[in-house]
Amino acid sequence: MSRLDWQIGTVTAITPDTPRVKTFTLSLSRWTAHRAGQHYDLRLSAADGYQTERSYSIASPPEQTGEVALTVELIADGEVSGYLHEGVAVGDQLELRGPIGGYFVWPAGALAAPLLLVAGGSGVVPLMAMLRHRQRAKLPNPAVLLFSIRTPEEVIYQQELEAMAAADPAFTLLLTYTRQAPAGWTGHHRRVDAAMLAEAVALLPGAPQCYVCGPTGLVESVATLLQAQGLPDDAIRTERFGPTGN
Amino acid sequence: MPFINKGFHAKRPTEGPNKLPPGQYETQDFPVLTAGPTPRINLANWEFRLEGLVEKPVKWSWNEFNALPQQDFNPDIHCVTKWSKFDTKWRGVSLDTLLEHVQLQPEAEFALAFSYGGYTTNLPLADLRNGQAFIGLQYEGKPLTPEHGGPARLVVPHLYFWKSAKWVQGLRLMGVNKPGFWEEAGYSMRGDPWQEQRYGSDDDAADTSSLRL
Ligand SMILES: Cc1cc2nc3c(=O)[nH]c(=O)nc-3n(C[C@H](O)[C@H](O)[C@H](O)COP(=O)(O)OP(=O)(O)OC[C@H]3O[C@@H](n4cnc5c(N)ncnc54)[C@H](O)[C@@H]3O)c2cc1C
Numbered sequence: 454m455s456r457l458d459w460q461i462g463t464v465t466a467i468t469p470d471t472p473r474v475k476t477f478t479l480s481l482s483r484w485t486a487h488r489a490g491q492h493y494d495l496r497l498s499a500a501d502g503y504q505t506e507r508s509y510s511i512a513s514p515p516e517q518t519g520e521v522a523l524t525v526e527l528i529a530d531g532e533v534s535g536y537l538h539e540g541v542a543v544g545d546q547l548e549l550r551g552p553i554g555g556y557f558v559w560p561a562g563a564l565a566a567p568l569l570l571v572a573g574g575s576g577v578v579p580l581m582a583m584l585r586h587r588q589r590a591k592l593p594n595p596a597v598l599l600f601s602i603r604t605p606e607e608v609i610y611q612q613e614l615e616a617m618a619a620a621d622p623a624f625t626l627l628l629t630y631t632r633q634a635p636a637g638w639t640g641h642h643r644r645v646d647a648a649m650l651a652e653a654v655a656l657l658p659g660a661p662q663c664y665v666c667g668p669t670g671l672v673e674s675v676a677t678l679l680q681a682q683g684l685p686d687d688a689i690r691t692e693r694f695g696p697t698g699n
Numbered sequence: 700m701p702f703i704n705k706g707f708h709a710k711r712p713t714e715g716p717n718k719l720p721p722g723q724y725e726t727q728d729f730p731v732l733t734a735g736p737t738p739r740i741n742l743a744n745w746e747f748r749l750e751g752l753v754e755k756p757v758k759w760s761w762n763e764f765n766a767l768p769q770q771d772f773n774p775d776i777h778c779v780t781k782w783s784k785f786d787t788k789w790r791g792v793s794l795d796t797l798l799e800h801v802q803l804q805p806e807a808e809f810a811l812a813f814s815y816g817g818y819t820t821n822l823p824l825a826d827l828r829n830g831q832a833f834i835g836l837q838y839e840g841k842p843l844t845p846e847h848g849g850p851a852r853l854v855v856p857h858l859y860f861w862k863s864a865k866w867v868q869g870l871r872l873m874g875v876n877k878p879g880f881w882e883e884a885g886y887s888m889r890g891d892p893w894q895e896q897r898y899g900s901d902d903d904a905a906d907t908s909s910l911r912l
Contacts (some may be wrong), residue, residue: 457900461702494897496722498701499708506722506781532710532724540706548702553898555884556734669731673846676736686735686816693731 457550458483459496464545465520470609474575475538476512476524479547486515489582490558490664490692493521493551497533507533510578510666510692511552514585521551524609526575557664557692559583561592566688567657568596571645571675573667576694577609580664584624588617595623597653597661601645601671602628605635625656645671647678654682666692718775719783720892726782731846734880738816738866740850747834747851748869749797752807757800758869761850765836767792772833774856776863777892789854790837794827797834806874812853812864813871819879820864821888822855824872831857834867859890859897 462479469475492510513522527538541547557579559568568587570580577600587596602608608628618626629641629649641649654661663684665675672691679689719725742761750756759767772789803824810827813819826832832855835843843849848865855862861881882888887896896902 457898494722497704497707500703501708503709504722505709505724507724508780530710535710536704536707540704545705546702547704553885556881669846673731673737680736686738689735691733691735693733 457553459548459550461546461548462521464541464543464547467541467543470524471607473527473607474524474609475527476522477537477541477547478513478520478522479549480520481549484519484521485552486518487511487521487552487582488558488560489514489586490579491552491554491582492579493523493549494553495523495533495547495549497536498548505532508553510582512578512581512585514582514589516586516589524575524578524581557666557690559586559662559664561586561590561594564662565594566662567659568594569653569657569661569663569679570596570598571601571650571653571663571665571667571671572598573601573645573671574603574607574694575609576665576667576671576692579666579692581610581614583664584614584617587624588621593623595657597625597627597656599627599629599645599649599653601631601667603632604630605633625653627653645675645678647681650675650678650682654684660684660688663689664692665689667694669693718785720777721895723777723781723783723892726784729784729787729847730778730780730782732778732780732861733846733865734818735816737845738814739845740815740866742850745850746868747797749801749872750869751811751871751873752804753801753872754804755801764792764834764851768796769836770833772835772854772856774854776854776856776860779859779861779886779890779892779897783892787856788839789833789835790840791833791835791851791854793830794832794834795830798828803872807872809873809876811871811873811877811879812862813868814864815866815868817880818864818866820862821873821877821879821882822858822862823876823889826855826858826862826889827870831855857891859887859892861886862890 466478492508496506509523512524528534634642745761748758777783835852835854853864853867
């Protein structure tokens with residue numbers, strides 16, 4: 454493994470994804486190709502010497518060379534997400550190191566298994582890197598993204614995901630709204646449950662490799678339900694963001 | 700010249716900078732971190748083993764293990780994903796108590812903790828002795844829940860928390876430092892938060908003189 458030195462990236466674009474989520478594109482002079490699912494560590498330094506770090510998943514695919522996109526949800530009273538959302542503009546510099554993470558990654562090429570991706574909220578970020586990589590590298594793996602969001606305005610990457618699904622018969626997007634669904638919605642309107650996961654698995658031609666990312670509650674329950682469907686433990690990879698909520 | 704993010708300052712005071720290792724922040728809740736599904740373990744089949752470079756391996760059933768002398772521990776814990784939690788309340792069995800039950804072979808310098816569900820992590824034996832490590836059975840006065848590693852979890856609070864193997868099943872004493880699950884994936888072989896040994900590449904740079912082998 455190569456040295457993970459801190460480097461300074463320059464913000465080249467900031468795009469709003471939802472009212473509370475922004476994507477920051479950073480150009481890096483020492484860019485290294487990542488595996489979809491990996492993250493960067495970002496470090497903020499104050500004038501008085503105080504420093505703090507947080508991890509952010511890479512949203513961009515490794516095909517997008519020389520830069521990384523990080524998608525950050527604004528957390529109420531969040532120290533780092535608050536600064537990124539309010540204090541950072543295009544042209545500013547940020548210190549980061551990566552890519553990091555060797556388990557919650559999609560070793561593309563090596564894996565022929567279909568992909569079952571389950572996301573809650575901003576947990577979609579590393580899964581988006583997998584889908585973008587799959588698309589850009591023209592990988593044949595059939596894939597389903599089951600994406601749980603609370604309300605219609607919280608669907609991160611909505612247009613891109615819908616376009617991807619429309620253009621690619623081997624990719625299915627399943628949304629479920631846990632609080633408020635859009636007007637006229639006929640799809641799922643509840644938390645991810647056994648029936649929904651069975652539906653997602655049945656859309657795939659064979660036993661899937663599963664990646665589950667989101668808040669702890671969702672990840673715990675989805676991983677347990679996938680186990681109950683008879684999937685082996687090593688086919689279920691999980692990553693949790695943020696507080697436990699209790 | 701040090702890099703500064705203009706306009707950035709700490710959002711909330713911590714309990715004193717000396718309690719927080721570099722890059723960490725304090726959290727009040729207890730985040731859960733696991734690579735896969737949480738194993739459910741039947742206490743009737745549970746056992747804890749000490750094996751490898753010992754004269755005679757030992758194993759305890761759940762009842763036998765719970766009959767061992769227990770102590771209270773109130774450590775600060777530090778997760779490599781950046782959170783730290785102060786003054787956590789545990790009850791469990793000190794590793795010193797467990798190690799009294801075996802005679803170590805002289806080559807034993809490292810341990811591999813292994814868990815139900817297949818997780819492993821490696822540690823220098825020196826980091827497990829002298830009141831530095833315990834097997835946690837209770838958290839905040841209640842049996843440790845499966846998400847947090849119950850029924851029993853290795854707790855080595857002075858190292859990053861991935862070294863504190865959840866669902867622990869035993870320790871294998873070894874003469875060589877064999878990487879465990881995260882270590883194999885590029886994380887530090889020692890994981891000292893005060894030296895910010897997060898990744899394998901941080902080990903080369905860090906001062907390892909505090910490693911009392
Ligand atoms: C591997 C990994 C990948 C990640 N990827 C992403 C990603 O792609 N996108 C993303 O948005 N996030 C991601 N995260 C989460 C991210 O790292 C941060 O945890 C998140 O941005 C919140 O940080 P913050 O500084 O804004 O909030 P913090 O300041 O850490 O606060 C979080 C919450 O806890 C509360 N809180 C914290 N400390 C205290 C205290 N002392 N007293 C009272 N309340 C407190 C705050 O009020 C707030 O609600 C990832 C995390 C990991 C581990």
